[in-house]
Amino acid sequence: MKHLGKIALLVAVLGALAAVLIVFGARLGLWQPITGFGFYRSYFNPLAMIVTAVGVIALVIHILRKERGGMLSAGAATLVGLVLLAPMVHAALNPTPRAAPIHDISTDTTNPPAFVVLDETREGASNTLDYGGQELADAQAAAYPDIAPLQTDLSADAAYARALTVALDMGWTIVAEDAKARRFEAVARTSVFFFADDVVVAVTAQDEGSRVDMRGVSRVGRSDQGVNAARIRDFQQKFGA
Incomplete structure (x- = not known):
């Protein structure tokens, strides 16, 4: 003993x-x-x-x-x-409130940024990259009404460069860049369990400044537990910092 x-x-x-x-x-x-x-x-x-x-x-x-x-x-x-x-x-x-049963979050639900390079063959994915249409848009509006495009005074080229820098600073793996189209695709992983979420960022020139749209899609799970919405908020905050 x-x-x-x-x-x-x-x-x-x-x-x-x-x-x-x-x-x-x-x-x-x-x-x-x-x-x-x-x-x-x-x-x-x-x-x-x-x-x-x-x-x-x-x-x-x-x-x-x-x-x-x-x-x-x-x-x-x-x-x-x-x-x-x-x-x-x-x-x-301190029970965590139940997250909405969605895993595809976009700043633009009318014309969500599309993935061009990342496709259904990405490792470990069971969720599709096809957008869920109006039903998904309505669910997102109810769960995350604050998610919206980022409006900036920067030129489109400067905003694109800034967005790419922020993505790298956040530890995303850049999969594809298209400076001419001002869009890139990346993979972002959670710190715990290392879940992969696919991200596409697109910058559009406007009369004054530019607009930055972002979409995040989790590879597995019906719900992303709010991770993609939180990542968009974090990205936009760091972009403007």
């Missing part, structure tokens, strides 16, 4: 490593993002509870036996378990 704390700490270390693999396995190339997300939904919380339970049991036993070394190891194991439990506790205390 005197080694119970060390055993609990070993369980905690292995549990933490497993948690890291679940969250970042797709980034490491071990599996597709949707697979890692499935692992998270199925195993992350049970894993956290097991690590915490083993740590608490070991801690109580060592406290009763007044074994200081065991207490330290078991305490550390318990702390790791509590850290792993934090996402579940946070979600329970």
